Amino acid sequence: MAPRAVIVGPPGSGKTTVGRLLAEALSVGFRDTDADVETRAGTSVSDIFSAHGEAAFRAMEEESVAVALAEHEGVLALGGGAVLSETTRALLAGHPVVFLAVGMAEGVRRTGMSSARPLLAGFNPRATYKALLDARLPIYREVATLEVDTDGSDPPAVAAEIARRLADLADDAAAPEPGP
Numbered sequence: 001m002a003p004r005a006v007i008v009g010p011p012g013s014g015k016t017t018v019g020r021l022l023a024e025a026l027s028v029g030f031r032d033t034d035a036d037v038e039t040r041a042g043t044s045v046s047d048i049f050s051a052h053g054e055a056a057f058r059a060m061e062e063e064s065v066a067v068a069l070a071e072h073e074g075v076l077a078l079g080g081g082a083v084l085s086e087t088t089r090a091l092l093a094g095h096p097v098v099f100l101a102v103g104m105a106e107g108v109r110r111t112g113m114s115s116a117r118p119l120l121a122g123f124n125p126r127a128t129y130k131a132l133l134d135a136r137l138p139i140y141r142e143v144a145t146l147e148v149d150t151d152g153s154d155p156p157a158v159a160a161e162i163a164r165r166l167a168d169l170a171d172d173a174a175a176p177e178p179g180p
């Protein structure tokens, strides 16, 4: 078995919030690789970054994503930077991957100055967020089966749109090939 949906996107795109709602709507479990890493490390993502550095976090994340992809049958939210790993991108092939898109202004508004997001905790979160979006947009699009714009839609509306589009994809996959 495999996840019903894997959610990717930048910090603040709503992977955790929307992923949970989508799991409820589909009556399946929800899992978040950031939480898995924290459980395995016994400490928070920001503590891992400050004590061991980003590379150590990425190694733990890569391993946690591989385990969760193999084990989890519900909705799986990945950490925002998990797709930076080529190994992870290869593992995502063939899974239904939903990219939650968000614009810079809204993404910065949602993430605020939270120190829980170590990559955005610097001097100029706006510039940092823009650089992150510019660098990652092609990568999110490369792995995604569906892209959903979350600007101007609240989390329940985003979850409902994903559920509808996943059902449409499943219908398309089940439809017989058109005749000659």
Ligand SMILES: Nc1ncnc2c1ncn2[C@@H]1O[C@H](COP(=O)(O)OP(=O)(O)OP(=O)(O)O)[C@@H](O)[C@H]1O
Pocket (backbone or CB within 6 Å): 009, 010, 011, 012, 013, 014, 015, 016, 017, 018, 034, 079, 080, 110, 111, 117, 150, 151, 153, 154, 155, 158
């Ligand atoms: N569509 C939305 N509209 C308005 N606010 C939203 C939306 N989606 C998420 N939020 C809010 O944005 C904040 C960040 O959401 P969330 O933690 O789910 O993002 P994330 O993608 O999981 O981020 P991270 O990569 O840091 O784990 C939360 O306060 C959440 O309530």
Ligand SMILES: O=C(O)C1=C[C@@H](O)[C@@H](O)[C@H](O)C1
Pocket (backbone or CB within 6 Å): 010, 011, 034, 045, 078, 079, 080, 081, 082, 116, 117, 118, 119
């Ligand atoms: O976008 C990122 O690189 C990150 C997002 C979060 O989910 C965490 O995985 C961590 O803060 C790094």
Ligand SMILES: [Mg+2]
Pocket (backbone or CB within 6 Å): 015, 016, 017, 032, 034, 077
């Ligand atoms: Mg999250």
